Amino acid sequence: xxxxxxxxxxxxxxxxxxxxxxxxxxxxxxxxxxxxxxxxxxxxxxxxxxxxxxxxxxxxxxxxxxxxxxxxxxxxxxxxxxxxxxxxxxxxxxxxxxxxxxxxxxxxxxxxxxxxxxxxxxxxxxxxxxxxxxxxxxxxxxxxxxxxxxxxxxxxxxxxxxxxxxxxxxxxxxxxxxxxxxxxxxxxxxxxxxxxxxxxxxxxxxxxxx
Amino acid sequence: xxxxxxxxxxxxxxxxxxxxxxxxxxxxxxxxxxxxxxxxxxxxxxxxxxxxxxxxxxxxxxxxxxxxxxxxxxxxxxxxxxxxxxxxxxxxxxxxxxxxxxxxxxxxxxxxxxxxxxxxxxxxxxxxxxxxxxxxxxxxxxxxxxxxxxxxxxxxxxxxxxxxxxxxxxxxxxxxxxxxxxxxxxxxxxxxxxxxxxxxxxxxxxxxxx
DNA sequence: CCAGTCTGGATAGTGTTACTGTCCAAGTCA
DNA sequence: TGACTTGGACAGTAACACTATCCAGACTGG
Numbered sequence: 181x182x183x184x185x186x187x188x189x190x191x192x193x194x195x196x197x198x199x200x201x202x203x204x205x206x207x208x209x210x211x212x213x214x215x216x217x218x219x220x221x222x223x224x225x226x227x228x229x230x231x232x233x234x235x236x237x238x239x240x241x242x243x244x245x246x247x248x249x250x251x252x253x254x255x256x257x258x259x260x261x262x263x264x265x266x267x268x269x270x271x272x273x274x275x276x277x278x279x280x281x282x283x284x285x286x287x288x289x290x291x292x293x294x295x296x297x298x299x300x301x302x303x304x305x306x307x308x309x310x311x312x313x314x315x316x317x318x319x320x321x322x323x324x325x326x327x328x329x330x331x332x333x334x335x336x337x338x339x340x341x342x343x344x345x346x347x348x349x350x351x352x353x354x355x356x357x358x359x360x361x362x363x364x365x366x367x368x369x370x371x372x373x374x375x376x377x378x379x380x381x382x383x384x385x386x387x388x389x390x
Numbered sequence: 391x392x393x394x395x396x397x398x399x400x401x402x403x404x405x406x407x408x409x410x411x412x413x414x415x416x417x418x419x420x421x422x423x424x425x426x427x428x429x430x431x432x433x434x435x436x437x438x439x440x441x442x443x444x445x446x447x448x449x450x451x452x453x454x455x456x457x458x459x460x461x462x463x464x465x466x467x468x469x470x471x472x473x474x475x476x477x478x479x480x481x482x483x484x485x486x487x488x489x490x491x492x493x494x495x496x497x498x499x500x501x502x503x504x505x506x507x508x509x510x511x512x513x514x515x516x517x518x519x520x521x522x523x524x525x526x527x528x529x530x531x532x533x534x535x536x537x538x539x540x541x542x543x544x545x546x547x548x549x550x551x552x553x554x555x556x557x558x559x560x561x562x563x564x565x566x567x568x569x570x571x572x573x574x575x576x577x578x579x580x581x582x583x584x585x586x587x588x589x590x591x592x593x594x595x596x597x598x599x600x
Numbered sequence: 601c602c603a604g605t606c607t608g609g610a611t612a613g614t615g616t617t618a619c620t621g622t623c624c625a626a627g628t629c630a
Numbered sequence: 631t632g633a634c635t636t637g638g639a640c641a642g643t644a645a646c647a648c649t650a651t652c653c654a655g656a657c658t659g660g
Contacts (some may be wrong), residue, residue, distance in 0.1 A: 368529075
């Protein structure tokens with residue numbers, strides 16, 4: 181198919197598609213002449229993925245580019261442990277999703293303390309740890325610091341969800357697993373957030389009146 | 391204190407503070423002369439809150455303005471049920487946090503079906519419901535639709551968290567409760583997200599190797 | 601065969617957001 | 631008195647995500 185049909189199918193304008201190609205989010209079509217290129221199903225799916233990450237995952241074009249880059253990177257080191265590669269992909273994903281670190285930021289003390297209490301094993305350089313730290317610091321600022329019980333409840337809920345995700349992982353191919361982990365990490369966050377908000381509504385509406 | 395000291399204490403530049411005053415996020419100081427105004431502790435706390443909402447909650451200035459407006463609104467109707475007022479505040483918060491609705495959006499069928507399965511009571515007009523719908527629609531697009539079991543796990547985790555939040559609510563004053571609910575809704579989301587990512591790391595790192 | 605449409609590639613322009621900079625006359629402090 | 635600060639007004643900026651325009655070279659329908 182030509183670019184105009186790609187545009188029609190996906191609902192994106194031709195200039196937008198060209199823009200994504202320029203930014204490296206979408207591979208260019210296979211050139212069949214100096215001014216003609218052919219696009220296929222893979223392009224359609226890629227564009228759907230991009231829109232899902234941008235609209236639902238609220239990622240910037242740059243972030244999407246990084247993420248897709250990590251997914252496209254071939255398994256160039258054959259004797260590289262697949263589990264380790266997965267771990268690295270998760271770390272990259274978390275880094276891409278997090279605000280970029282501030283230069284003179286203090287060590288994530290509150291977050292490390294919380295994780296230590298939970299007995300979790302995480303990389304102390306993790307971007308997620310920095311995110312937790314700044315969230316806890318901000319809560320402290322506005323005097324809404326969570327108590328240990330609250331933190332445990334949140335952590336328990338997070339762990340339940342993370343375990344479910346790992347159990348449901350496809351295992352046919354390493355590439356498929358990788359895709360599911362990376363895209364799943366991004367796209368299930370809005371689901372969790374929306375469900376939390378709905379649960380909040382449910383709890384409030386079914387709460388006994390005084 | 392004068393504006394320069396407010397700037398020094400909060401670490402925000404004077405022009406930024408002026409900008410927040412212009413945008414209605416921060417009340418102006420009490421004028422003590424034509425070119426002099428006095429600021430106090432309340433201004434410092436308000437600025438900390440604004441920065442927390444912007445940096446950690448990732449809210450736009452407009453959204454922060456809406457949220458603060460909802461908090462500042464006095465209890466103008468005395469025979470208005472406090473629980474109902476709380477419910478409305480939650481709805482407003484969810485609306486402020488969500489992407490503004492698209493005009494020709496389809497009804498949230500998937501989301502309503504999911505909520506029905508769970509037996510939750512939520513407002514069918516809810517912004518959170520629309521958010522869930524678009525997240526589920528996007529997951530369908532990239533062929534990562536959650537199974538019923540997965541959805542239940544996520545919903546269970548969300549409910550646990552929501553219940554803990556309601557239990558931990560302060561009850562001294564209606565205004566204090568309102569503040570905690572609105573700010574808590576916004577600021578605990580990043581905590582939950584960060585914990586989910588850390589739990590993911592923990593689960594991956596402590597997973598048995600094949 | 602040829603007028604009209606479409607193509608890829610290049611480059612410039614737009615609207616929004618969140619500030620940032622500059623200017624001013626009126627005040628304050630040393 | 632004179633350097634500095636203030637509130638208020640307004641213009642400018644940087645980043646982002648497109649959007650528009652231009653071009654010469656295909657391709658297509660009559």
